[in-house]
Amino acid sequence: MHATATPDRPLPITDVAQWYRETDVIVIGGGGAGACAAIEAAAAGAQVILLEAASDAGGSTALAGGLIYLGGGTPTQRACGFEDDIEDMYTYLLAAAGPNADASKVRLYCDNSLEHYDWLTHQGVEFKPEYYPDKHTNTPNEAALMTTGNEEAWPYSAIAKAAPRGHKPRIKGDHGGIPLMANLLRRAREQGVEIICEARALTTIVDGEEIAGIVARIDGKECCVRARRGVVLCAGGFIMNEEMVARYAPRLARGNYPNGNPNDNGSGIRIGIGAGGAAINMHEGFICTPFYPPHQFLESIIVDDSGQRFINEDVYHGRLGSAILDRPDRRFYLVIDSRHFDVLERPPLGGYPVAGTGETIEELETELALPEGTLAATLKTYNQFAARGEDPVQHKHPKYLVALDQPPYAAFDLTPGNGAIYAVMTFGGLDTLPTGEVLTVEGNVVPGLYAAGRNSAGIPRCAEGYASGMSIGDATFFGRLAGRSAATRQ
Amino acid sequence: MHATATPDRPLPITDVAQWYRETDVIVIGGGGAGACAAIEAAAAGAQVILLEAASDAGGSTALAGGLIYLGGGTPTQRACGFEDDIEDMYTYLLAAAGPNADASKVRLYCDNSLEHYDWLTHQGVEFKPEYYPDKHTNTPNEAALMTTGNEEAWPYSAIAKAAPRGHKPRIKGDHGGIPLMANLLRRAREQGVEIICEARALTTIVDGEEIAGIVARIDGKECCVRARRGVVLCAGGFIMNEEMVARYAPRLARGNYPNGNPNDNGSGIRIGIGAGGAAINMHEGFICTPFYPPHQFLESIIVDDSGQRFINEDVYHGRLGSAILDRPDRRFYLVIDSRHFDVLERPPLGGYPVAGTGETIEELETELALPEGTLAATLKTYNQFAARGEDPVQHKHPKYLVALDQPPYAAFDLTPGNGAIYAVMTFGGLDTLPTGEVLTVEGNVVPGLYAAGRNSAGIPRCAEGYASGMSIGDATFFGRLAGRSAATRQ
Numbered sequence: 001m002h003a004t005a006t007p008d009r010p011l012p013i014t015d016v017a018q019w020y021r022e023t024d025v026i027v028i029g030g031g032g033a034g035a036c037a038a039i040e041a042a043a044a045g046a047q048v049i050l051l052e053a054a055s056d057a058g059g060s061t062a063l064a065g066g067l068i069y070l071g072g073g074t075p076t077q078r079a080c081g082f083e084d085d086i087e088d089m090y091t092y093l094l095a096a097a098g099p100n101a102d103a104s105k106v107r108l109y110c111d112n113s114l115e116h117y118d119w120l121t122h123q124g125v126e127f128k129p130e131y132y133p134d135k136h137t138n139t140p141n142e143a144a145l146m147t148t149g150n151e152e153a154w155p156y157s158a159i160a161k162a163a164p165r166g167h168k169p170r171i172k173g174d175h176g177g178i179p180l181m182a183n184l185l186r187r188a189r190e191q192g193v194e195i196i197c198e199a200r201a202l203t204t205i206v207d208g209e210e211i212a213g214i215v216a217r218i219d220g221k222e223c224c225v226r227a228r229r230g231v232v233l234c235a236g237g238f239i240m241n242e243e244m245v246a247r248y249a250p251r252l253a254r255g256n257y258p259n260g261n262p263n264d265n266g267s268g269i270r271i272g273i274g275a276g277g278a279a280i281n282m283h284e285g286f287i288c289t290p291f292y293p294p295h296q297f298l299e300s301i302i303v304d305d306s307g308q309r310f311i312n313e314d315v316y317h318g319r320l321g322s323a324i325l326d327r328p329d330r331r332f333y334l335v336i337d338s339r340h341f342d343v344l345e346r347p348p349l350g351g352y353p354v355a356g357t358g359e360t361i362e363e364l365e366t367e368l369a370l371p372e373g374t375l376a377a378t379l380k381t382y383n384q385f386a387a388r389g390e391d392p393v394q395h396k397h398p399k400y401l402v403a404l405d406q407p408p409y410a411a412f413d414l415t416p417g418n419g420a421i422y423a424v425m426t427f428g429g430l431d432t433l434p435t436g437e438v439l440t441v442e443g444n445v446v447p448g449l450y451a452a453g454r455n456s457a458g459i460p461r462c463a464e465g466y467a468s469g470m471s472i473g474d475a476t477f478f479g480r481l482a483g484r485s486a487a488t489r490q
Numbered sequence: 491m492h493a494t495a496t497p498d499r500p501l502p503i504t505d506v507a508q509w510y511r512e513t514d515v516i517v518i519g520g521g522g523a524g525a526c527a528a529i530e531a532a533a534a535g536a537q538v539i540l541l542e543a544a545s546d547a548g549g550s551t552a553l554a555g556g557l558i559y560l561g562g563g564t565p566t567q568r569a570c571g572f573e574d575d576i577e578d579m580y581t582y583l584l585a586a587a588g589p590n591a592d593a594s595k596v597r598l599y600c601d602n603s604l605e606h607y608d609w610l611t612h613q614g615v616e617f618k619p620e621y622y623p624d625k626h627t628n629t630p631n632e633a634a635l636m637t638t639g640n641e642e643a644w645p646y647s648a649i650a651k652a653a654p655r656g657h658k659p660r661i662k663g664d665h666g667g668i669p670l671m672a673n674l675l676r677r678a679r680e681q682g683v684e685i686i687c688e689a690r691a692l693t694t695i696v697d698g699e700e701i702a703g704i705v706a707r708i709d710g711k712e713c714c715v716r717a718r719r720g721v722v723l724c725a726g727g728f729i730m731n732e733e734m735v736a737r738y739a740p741r742l743a744r745g746n747y748p749n750g751n752p753n754d755n756g757s758g759i760r761i762g763i764g765a766g767g768a769a770i771n772m773h774e775g776f777i778c779t780p781f782y783p784p785h786q787f788l789e790s791i792i793v794d795d796s797g798q799r800f801i802n803e804d805v806y807h808g809r810l811g812s813a814i815l816d817r818p819d820r821r822f823y824l825v826i827d828s829r830h831f832d833v834l835e836r837p838p839l840g841g842y843p844v845a846g847t848g849e850t851i852e853e854l855e856t857e858l859a860l861p862e863g864t865l866a867a868t869l870k871t872y873n874q875f876a877a878r879g880e881d882p883v884q885h886k887h888p889k890y891l892v893a894l895d896q897p898p899y900a901a902f903d904l905t906p907g908n909g910a911i912y913a914v915m916t917f918g919g920l921d922t923l924p925t926g927e928v929l930t931v932e933g934n935v936v937p938g939l940y941a942a943g944r945n946s947a948g949i950p951r952c953a954e955g956y957a958s959g960m961s962i963g964d965a966t967f968f969g970r971l972a973g974r975s976a977a978t979r980q
Contacts, residue, residue, distance in 0.1 A: 099740035250589035392861035
């Protein structure tokens with residue numbers, strides 16, 4: 001064995017002096033994907049060891065809002081009076097995944113959405129059948145259901161019938177990840193899964209072409225753990241690894257608020273690559289500037305320093321964040337009139353400083369150093385159409401169209417680097433079949449190696465189409481499949 | 491040996507029954523990078539075999555315009571009366587490489603630009619010291635020198651002092667790649683390089699952690715070729731491999747004109763990944779819609795279906811192509827007035843159909859189905875500023891600012907899918923040191939493996955900053971370094 005095992009040097013099984021432990025399935029990482037993989041592997045009859053790098057399991061899922069993207073007419077949707085259709089959900093999610101969508105995963109995910117809902121509730125996850133109607137980053141009360149993406153926003157609104165599909169495990173406010181992970185981890189332990197904490201996976205153990213185990217640092221020592229059936233990588237994304245972000249997802253380096261936990265360092269992805277897996281979609285990620293709440297900001301206009309609008313202001317905050325980070329040479333402003341000044345009583349969630357105010361729009365234009373006449377022309381066009389309940393320029397939904405004609409005006413500065421929050425996390429990972437089997441660059445399976453959650457490239461594939469709930473939905477659903485696949489490998 | 495060797499299954503040297511040939515250095519691919527690698531490896535005293543998959547060497551470089559990005563005061567620049575500075579070239583290229591720039595490569599490339607110019611001329615490459623002043627995709631005459639990127643266009647014009655740095659090997663018109671490759675291949679043969687054509691590399695041969703040779707299909711048979719010092723992968727990008735484009739660079743799949751030769755199938759990149767190399771920047775590539783010539787089109791305005799301008803119309807065609815392909819939900823139009831109707835005598839290079847005409851701008855606006863008043867407002871603002879020689883909205887250079895105030899008006903349709911050309915090629919490849927050494931995902935060197943040209947990620951890293959000449963400049967310069975490194979490996 002080398003002095004220190006590294007992901008790019010899998011250990012030949014012939015070099016294993018002694019097995020620390022032997023089991024059927026090893027799961028790396030105890031977040032949403034890993035917990036579900038462990039539960040299902042155990043349910044399929046496998047002996048399961050889960051290695052968690054932190055001092056307790058939970059991962060980034062436990063820190064998250066906990067929203068789970070589910071639809072097709074879940075009991076919660078129906079109890080709240082919403083109809084939904086699997087095909088609408090599929091059409092929406094496929095479009096939202098962007099050009100690198102994995103249609104087979106989206107199909108399977110949607111077809112099994114009701115089953116996954118049931119499974120989650122059987123693990124003890126509770127959804128309070130109440131709908132929260134406003135645009136928000138999460139339901140501020142105990143309500144489970146809200147619209148969490150661009151379903152009602154152009155161009156997606158023209159593609160598929162919208163429905164609220166974000167389902168938050170019951171808790172008051174933001175932290176739905178806590179009850180979710182508490183239930184999943186309790187359930188895993190009940191199923192006999194052995195969770196070893198402070199156990200950091202380092203590299204795979206290979207038996208010819210098969211993955212036969214993991215070298216992990218446990219209690220400060222490098223230990224060899226044998227997996228008779230499979231290893232499931234569920235160790236999270238790489239947003240906390242600055243070097244990997246610079247190398248693979250440099251656009252995300254412009255974010256200033258990495259979403260995740262310190263162990264989102266890409267170790268699972270690197271272990272998978274070292275074992276022959278192909279990584280795909282590595283450049284993509286979530287880019288969010290939370291311009292709501294307050295939901296009144298959807299009635300604003302957002303302009304760049306050409307004085308022009310460039311997006312419908314009713315999009316999901318991730319779509320706005322992506323559009324802004326794509327244009328590094330520009331400044332960005334959110335403009336409101338006095339009718340919206342009540343929101344000034346508390347600072348917007350996005351941390352935007354006030355960029356300027358004006359008794360007239362021309363005065364604001366000057367204060368923002370926009371080209372003469374441009375903001376005034378933009379507002380004139382916007383107001384003319386808003387009065388008719390239309391926005392042919394950027395296609396904002398009529399319900400947010402209010403003429404901004406009550407001076408004075410004010411503008412917030414959304415320009416990255418000037419105080420605004422740009423939250424980021426990664427979407428790239430190992431290329432897997434829906435079963436979780438990891439593929440090589442030639443599309444062959446690496447026998448015995450599985451991945452789920454953000455160790456794999458899953459349902460969410462692009463910043464501009466992301467919706468809250470896609471990550472945990474994907475991680476929990478495909479985590480289950482990967483665990484089952486590993487447990488039942490012939 | 492498996493029935494057929496594949497990139498993801500390197501062949502252990504212990505499985506080699508018989509060596510077809512033994513040499514010091516194997517170069518895979520006889521394009522610009524491979525030819526230069528072979529020349530320099532041979533010059534360093536190595537025995538060199540170059541394996542070329544096609545029936546003759548030349549690669550995509552031979553098919554290309556042949557422009558080479560060189561600066562810092564080359565003899566050609568000076569003969570044409572231009573001053574240039576290494577630091578300006580460095581600042582520009584670093585910015586043009588975008589967020590994923592490899593600063594160490596850009597630094598080395600610029601510092602050695604004059605040396606590389608000399609080296610090329612010593613191989614027999616001739617540059618006619620004549621400057622071509624208009625915007626064009628290549629010099630239409632024998633002139634060597636032209637401005638080939640965004641040097642004079644905002645925002646780059648504000649970052650570094652511009653200079654023309656595209657150098658075309660002497661030939662009349664487009665095909666500078668022909669004399670370039672003719673000289674390089676002649677020189678390689680003179681140096682004793684053995685070029686074996688119709689020899690397709692399949693996978694590496696590994697001796698422990700070292701790369702010790704290549705399995706290639708030669709004369710229909712799988713043959714093992716031993717490399718005592720190193721293997722240099724120079725087999726081109728992957729734009730001709732639809733599956734790889736869909737998997738790694740889905741944005742490029744929207745292009746309709748792949749730039750390259752049929753062997754740009756990513757085989758070298760896949761062989762490198764299979765041998766433990768890390769691939770980076772795989773999503774990026776060149777996206778070009780040649781809206782010039784005619785250069786008069788730089789005096790147009792280009793709008794999307796919000797009726798607004800979104801770019802300075804004096805950018806390199808790759809920057810426009812990238813901006814358009816990033817906005818798949820939009821339509822795009824290039825608008826001219828009657829002063830520019832003489833260009834209608836021959837169709838624009840980009841293949842754009844006429845989208846509409848109007849006696850007034852309002853009539854054109856209606857014909858293009860743009861929101862009422864938007865195109866008129868855009869033109870009014872543009873004309874007001876153009877009359878003052880300014881474009882504070884999109885920052886077009888004053889020399890292209892002419893008020894469009896001579897009706898009738900006409901518009902060309904630039905919308906992808908409506909006839910416009912969107913030429914594409916890939917930028918992603920193996921992560922290498924400037925020496926060409928291939929790195930693993932952990933940043934360790936794969937001993938004996940080198941890559942250059944589009945088998946590696948080099949100087950060009952993003953669509954929006956690309957300039958003609960960066961690819962061949964990078965391929966020839968870093969090809970040389972990789973060849974020398976392989977030949978002199980201890």
